[in-house]
Amino acid sequence: MVSTVPDAATTVPLISLRGIRKHFGVEGSGQAPVTVLHGIDLEIRAGEFVAVVGSSGSGKSTLMNILGCLDRASEGCYRFQGQDVAQLDADARAWLRREAFGFVFQGYHLIASESAAENVEMPSIYAGLSKERRIQRAQALLVRLGLQGRLEHRPNQLSGGQQQRVSIARALMNGGSIILADEPTGALDSHSGAEVMALLGELADAGHTIILITHDRGVAAQARRIIEIGDGRIVSDTAAHGTAGLKPGLLTMPDLAESHKGSTSSGRTWFAEVAEAARSAWRGMCMSPMRTCLTLLGIVIGVASVIVMLAIGEGARRKVVEQMGTMGTAILYMGSKAPSTGGPAGQLTEEDLAAVRELAEIRRVMPVIGDPVTVRYGKADKQIYVFAASEEMPLVHHWKLAQGRYYTGAEDRDLAPLVVLGHKAHAHFFPDTPNPLGTQLVINNSAFEVIGVMSERGADSGAQDYDDMVFIPYQSGRARVYQTQTQPDYVVVEAMASEQVHDAEKAIRQLLLARHGGREDFGIGNAAARIQAEAATRESMAVMLGLIAAVSLVVGGIGVMNVMLMTVRERTREIGIRMAVGARQRDILRQFLTEASMVTLVGGVMGLLAGLMIGATLIVLGVPAVFSVRAMLGAFACAVATGLFFGYMPAKTAARLDPVRALAGE
Missing domain, CATH: 3.40.50.300 (P-loop containing nucleotide triphosphate hydrolases)
Incomplete structure (x- = not known):
């Protein structure tokens, strides 16, 4: 057999x-x-x-x-x-x-930042053993080799013989x-x-x-x-x-x-691999605290500057938009003029204005009559621009009252003698009267009751100062102040939205040409186009501020790359050890990418906090700053992306190291 x-x-x-x-x-x-x-x-x-x-x-x-x-x-x-x-x-x-294979080297080749147990666990990390099982096995091996009291000791706390026992335990970890x-x-x-x-x-x-x-x-x-x-x-x-x-x-x-x-x-899940790489990365950061802090500083400055610059830019933009909102970001001005082909100037009738109101692109139509008129209160008198318009004036110009109220449409139709003061007009006629409501002003020999005071607004690009005006109902103004006026001096037209201003202008022109027999005896001024251009300029400036701040973030990223290149050089032997115990190239790549990301992640969080603190200080000091959650998240995401981008080359360099040369490195 x-x-x-x-x-x-x-x-x-x-x-x-x-x-x-x-x-x-x-x-x-x-x-x-x-x-x-x-x-x-x-x-x-x-x-x-x-x-x-x-x-x-x-x-x-x-x-x-x-x-x-x-x-x-x-x-x-x-x-x-x-x-x-x-x-x-x-x-x-x-x-x-x-x-x-299990390697036992003359120089032990233990990773200095890891404990005896963690050094022994390393091969099983790359083998995919669960954390609980690898801890149990590493401890059992170390106890078996007589190191039961040295599990948490670092290599520099062990004798040569003990380090070699750790090396043997590591060689046995995967069998x-x-x-x-x-x-x-x-x-x-x-x-x-x-x-x-x-x-x-x-x-x-x-x-x-x-x-x-x-x-x-x-x-x-x-x-x-x-x-x-x-x-x-x-x-x-x-x-x-x-x-x-x-x-x-x-x-x-x-x-x-x-x-x-x-x-x-x-x-072994992807999350477990990243978590292990993050643990090693954090420990590596703690091993060189000064260098880590200097690296973090670049990221912190970058993220904080982006957040603060964008907050200041957004605050300035909103303030400008708010100020320009009082001028109207969707406003057109319409008036009569002589046609370019010759002949008399046209007339804008009530019927014309009613037809314009019916256009889909139009929100409001406000006729205006205004001229300097003598206004008196007691012994004080002054030539004041008397602004006669409908009750829609505060809505059209996005203008708030400081005191009292504005007149209504019914009061306008009833020719009510009511007046609302501009900010400076109030200061001129009532310097010692904080609340002038109920008093009487004489406008062109007609008495008008003060019912409100407008908030401070400022002049509109060199035009008559709105704060120095007084405001009366349109119909009352025609009947009591401007009796000879047969049509409005000009008409303020508000489009449905600032994006529809040009469409509204085109629709008005077509309508009035049809109503005026093809004669262009009217003019339309597009004030919104100038305002929008200025707002766009402000937005461009805000973007420029953000880009300038982003440069510091890039500089911080370059700092991360330099530090990671230095780290790879300093930890060449560690890379060789990891390769010897079974780490793949992608494991090494993940390790160092995680370290770069960890630096930028921590720096990003600190930068967010620093940016918020600086911004809060600026707000307290009166600087307009508006924080945007999207901007903050964007800055944080850019910081992490910067870490990945600038950390990739050092990580790739580490992953491509020759194991033998890496083990021989210092």
Whole structure:
């Protein structure tokens, strides 16, 4: 009867190298490349405890980097459980480092800002293990390795032997089927070194494949197979003619080309990945508080200046619009004139005005008669512009009363002798009487009762000062003051909306041409066009202020980019460590993009608060400022977008680092 159980000689080797060569050198530099490995042929089976021994410069570390998928061979074939590693993309190699290998380095390569437990957890973060499970596993491993009282200690609070134990625990976090130990005792005293070798022996006994890189033959002698390498070639190999009796490996390797795809999707959400990156980013910010504060300052100034500038611009615009609203932002002026073809001036009749009122584009039509007339009160008299118009005057000019009331349409039709004073007219005739209501003014020998006082308005672009006028009903004015007047001096027409001013002007012209037999014996002045142009200018100025302020936000973003580039350079070794434990390029990219976004996020919040405080101070000081929620959200969003934009290049630089060079970086 023939056994169907494959023995060690017939199973596919865990690792198989054929003709592996490695050249170093920059193409196009004009210098010949340096060959470090010269045609390495090697097989390692699951469960072996192998020591690769050689002097410094012999190529053993380069061989380890290739075995651990940190580097790629220049020539030859590397098969992992029968699959060609050269065919794997960067993510698949990262998956292999994460799931199959565990690295133990001479320099420990622990991240200084993370605790012992957090360093151990790192491989499982990229493997997608839930937070609760990875914390439990990391703590269990550290307790198993005798570090139960050191879980929250940072690397600088641990001895060399303790740091190496943390490194071994990290290598075992995802199973550690294959432990790649590069000079694990090189930086340790003899006692700590013996403890580490004892641990590796225990792991080998438990079925882990151990590949030990060392120059110390005494350390190598503790392995069960010794491979000596010199000048990039295998000098000797103590492998027995068979490997029967080896414990089977712990790894069942699926198709590498497919298995890494979606490997973080199960049990690990996008939110969890971002949350973990944000935690690391926040800790990184806290490690360099002065630099972080200076970086934040640029973002804070940018966001605050955008908010304050836009608030001031909006306040100025609204104030101008409010002031111009009293002049009417949808107003046309209409009057009689002689036609350009010759002949007498036309007449604007009551019927004409009634027809204009019926147009769909027209809201109000207000005829006006006005001239300087002698006005007396007691012994005081003055030539005052007496403004005779309908009761719609405050509505047409968006003008409020300071005291009393305005006359009504019924009072106008009844020829009621009523008068409303302008602000300056009130001050002139009643300097010592705050409330002149009920008193009598004599206008052109007719007595008029004061029933109201208008609020202060100001002159309209060089025209007669409205505050120096008095206002009487139109019909009463014709009957009592302007008896010889046969038609209004001019007519104020208010369009339905400022956007319809030009349509209203066109409709009035067509109507009056039809009513006047085709004679253009009238004129229409578009005052709203000038007012709208001025408002548009104010809006443009507000936008310009916002753009100027945005420049400071861009400058802050450039500061973020500079700081992130410096951070990448300072944390090159950390990036290499993360790659060694299985981080993909997109994991590194996300890490540093999150850090850039975190800086701008915190700076944006602080900028919002600073902008509100500055704006509130300005309002207290009397500066017109109007805060817009949309502007604040826009400034905040721009800050975050700036962080992403300017942080992308440093993050991309970090993601593209070569793992071997990154690990060797300072």
